[in-house]
Amino acid sequence: METATHTQSARINPKIIVPFVDSVRRVFATMVGVQTTVQRPHLKALAAPTYDVSSIIGFSGDIVGSVIVSFQKEAAERLASAFAGMSITADMPDFPDAIGELANMIAGGAKKHLGTLASITVPSVVIGSGHVIARLSDVPCIVIPCQTPVGAFAVEISIKQIKPARSNQGGAQ
């Protein structure tokens, strides 16, 4: 048990966590008008499901992998509505659009502070309770649980740096 705990904490790298926590808080405070409470990050089991609505952003360049922002359905609807400034339900075309753009801003905002230059893909959105999203098997998945007054979501980070940090990218110098 002790070894497992040790391994878990060793693989949860604050240099990855902190940029995402800051970015989540900034995106929701600035563009949704919602304060986010972040709980203790943990490692995710390989095939554990996410929440009901997930937006996936791929990373390429000096960093590879993916980041998933996954919401409880009701939280997703209410956060998307607050972001868009109009009522949005899960059956509307604006719903995946709003959820995708929130994930884009979270991933993009964190990316600057990862200390290297990576590119992100446009978001894909998956809707359906209990879905499982496959990811790179050699990269641990760190889950950052987040609470808002309108429900829960989680940021699942499964990325690895494949090139050493650059010194001139602005974010992490």
Added chain:
Amino acid sequence: MRVLLVDDSCTMRNIQKRILNALGNMQFAEAGDGVEALKILFSTPEAFDLVLIDWNMPNMDGHSLVQRIREKDKTTPLIMCTTEAEKARVIDAIKAGVNNYVIKPFTPEMLIERVTTTLSKLKAAA
């Protein structure tokens, strides 16, 4: 004022519209990617007073779009509005020919300020 909004998120374009409407008498055109934006820009006889351009979009990204616009058009004011925030990205965008840069997430005040200072700087220089 005639503004072209280029962003693959229609939610983002709606937010930008709502904020920029505060400037009064606005006319908007919209594109979801660079290819659509080029079509609108080069088929519309009347020039736009401003183009707001996202970076991460399908088909043609905002950086390529700025390069393509500047091959033919050196004057239309272009503002990048993106989550891409690295110094290297901002430098690339300026090299490609943007007049200003807004980083997402932004407040309404930030967007208005960036748009008005860009337009008044260009007016003063003209």
